[in-house]
Amino acid sequence: xxxxxxxxxxxxxxxxxxxxxxxxxxxxxxxxxxxxxxxxxxxxxxxxxxxxxxxxxxxxxxxxxxxxxxxxxxxxxxxxxxxxxxxxxxxxxxxxxxxxxxxxxxxxxxxxxxxxxxxxxxxxxxxxxxxxxxxxxxxxxxxxxxxxxxxxxxxx
Amino acid sequence: xxxxxxxxxxxxxxxxxxxxxxxxxxxxxxxxxxxxxxxxxxxxxxxxxxxxxxxxxxxxxxxxxxxxxxxxxxxxxxxxxxxxxxxxxxxxxxxxxxxxxxxxxxxxxxxxxxxxxxxxxxxxxxxxxxxxxxxxxxxxxxxxxxxxxxxxxxxxxxxxxxxxxxxxxxxxxxxxxxxxxxxxxxxxxxxxxxxxxxxxxxxxxxxxxxxxxxxxxxxxxxxxxxxxxxxxxxxxxxxxxxxxxxxxxxxxxxxxxxxxxxxxxxxxxxxxxxxxxxxxxxxxxxxxxxxxxxxxxxxxxxx
Numbered sequence: 001x002x003x004x005x006x007x008x009x010x011x012x013x014x015x016x017x018x019x020x021x022x023x024x025x026x027x028x029x030x031x032x033x034x035x036x037x038x039x040x041x042x043x044x045x046x047x048x049x050x051x052x053x054x055x056x057x058x059x060x061x062x063x064x065x066x067x068x069x070x071x072x073x074x075x076x077x078x079x080x081x082x083x084x085x086x087x088x089x090x091x092x093x094x095x096x097x098x099x100x101x102x103x104x105x106x107x108x109x110x111x112x113x114x115x116x117x118x119x120x121x122x123x124x125x126x127x128x129x130x131x132x133x134x135x136x137x138x139x140x141x142x143x144x145x146x147x148x149x150x151x152x153x154x155x156x
Numbered sequence: 157x158x159x160x161x162x163x164x165x166x167x168x169x170x171x172x173x174x175x176x177x178x179x180x181x182x183x184x185x186x187x188x189x190x191x192x193x194x195x196x197x198x199x200x201x202x203x204x205x206x207x208x209x210x211x212x213x214x215x216x217x218x219x220x221x222x223x224x225x226x227x228x229x230x231x232x233x234x235x236x237x238x239x240x241x242x243x244x245x246x247x248x249x250x251x252x253x254x255x256x257x258x259x260x261x262x263x264x265x266x267x268x269x270x271x272x273x274x275x276x277x278x279x280x281x282x283x284x285x286x287x288x289x290x291x292x293x294x295x296x297x298x299x300x301x302x303x304x305x306x307x308x309x310x311x312x313x314x315x316x317x318x319x320x321x322x323x324x325x326x327x328x329x330x331x332x333x334x335x336x337x338x339x340x341x342x343x344x345x346x347x348x349x350x351x352x353x354x355x356x357x358x359x360x361x362x363x364x365x366x367x368x369x370x371x372x373x374x375x376x377x378x379x380x381x382x383x384x385x386x387x388x389x390x391x392x393x394x395x396x397x398x399x400x401x402x403x404x405x406x407x408x409x410x411x412x413x414x415x416x417x418x419x420x421x422x423x424x425x426x427x428x429x430x431x432x433x434x435x436x437x438x439x440x441x442x443x444x445x446x447x448x449x450x451x452x453x454x455x456x457x458x459x
Contacts, residue, residue, distance in 0.1 A: 115261060117259075117260055117281050118262050119240070119258075119260045119261065119265075119266050120266075123239055123266070125266060141262060142262075143261070143262025143263075143265045143266055144261035144262035144280075144281070144283050145261075145262070145283055146261065146283075147348065
């Protein structure tokens with residue numbers, strides 16, 4: 001048996017042959033990430049682990065999705081809630097590519113506007129924000145034009 | 157052709173501001189023109205605003221258009237629970253233009269996305285009221301002969317006052333404006349606007365007191381300090397009588413100075429100012445009809 005496969009067998013979350021591993025998700029954000037990426041609606045094999053030890057995040061979560069490769073704009077959707085997430089693209093048990101997430105310039109849906117008087121909080125409307133700053137995150141609502149700051153961000 | 161909505165003051169370019177100024181002047185000289193003959197304009201006021209509604213409806217009437225709509229939600233299907241989405245979908249099938257006032261912020265932008273006909277925002281909560289800004293600009297142009305090099309003092313509620321924010325954005329497109337802000341601590345100009353001015357290299361000054369510094373002013377833009385903005389009623393009592401403009405304060409001011417106010421006023425401009433030639437707020441309201449005739453015809457590509 002090849003060495004790297006032996007190593008994988010010791011993992012707490014079993015290895016996948018082909019697909020994507022999303023690592024370094026804050027444990028508290030795991031289920032939001034699953035929802036945003038629509039993983040609860042696809043038929044692929046998915047394994048995940050949470051409350052794993054992480055030097056950086058304290059408790060982290062990891063998701064492994066077999067036979068699934070995300071497009072950039074798809075994966076950038078999780079940047080707001082899992083800014084430290086790292087992706088490993090796996091082919092035949094080998095990491096063939098590593099990617100980090102980046103907050104896009106425009107965010108559709110996902111986040112809520114912090115302004116209670118905004119139309120998006122009063123009628124069934126998908127939100128839309130222009131990202132005016134990425135560090136710290138500042139989102140300008142396309143509708144009410146108010147700015148939602150990093151610590152005000154809530155996920156829909 | 158893309159429809160021309162007017163939702164936010166920043167939807168217009170500087171050229172469009174100037175075009176609206178030119179048209180406003182034209183309508184002032186000749187207010188009755190049958191450009192809207194055969195057209196139906198929906199005037200949807202989801203909250204009452206007598207002043208703005210009458211100004212729009214006067215503008216539409218002077219242009220020969222017909223008006224359908226409502227002046228408060230009690231007399232519309234909204235009271236039956238209809239969504240804004242459905243109201244706009246329906247009305248945009250009937251009318252050639254929608255003029256809309258709504259208490260929720262962002263409602264006008266949303267309506268414009270749903271509507272197949274152009275939408276003019278007549279105020280969406282504390283967010284935007286662009287037609288007010290254009291009539292303010294027309295008033296400044298008329299009284300000063302230019303929109304360049306204007307020294308403007310904004311007084312009162314600069315934190316929540318949407319009219320001062322929009323006017324700041326619009327005047328920033330012109331040559332070398334100077335902004336002076338006079339407001340109680342709780343109601344100061346928000347940081348984001350000050351940053352905007354800094355980035356554009358535009359000068360601004362903040363003053364805690366309302367006194368002889370106004371001798372520099374070309375325009376004093378007064379706003380109402382609203383009681384409901386204060387979390388602490390004692391704080392409101394402290395500042396409510398501080399920013400009152402009285403006639404004697406105008407003694408050493410520039411001859412071209414004019415005083416503007418979006419109205420309604422409460423006590424922030426003393427009645428003794430009304431007789432002063434520098435008081436301009438009632439003419440300003442009159443200019444609103446011409447500015448709205450200009451905006452409507454521009455929006456509908458009739459001019």
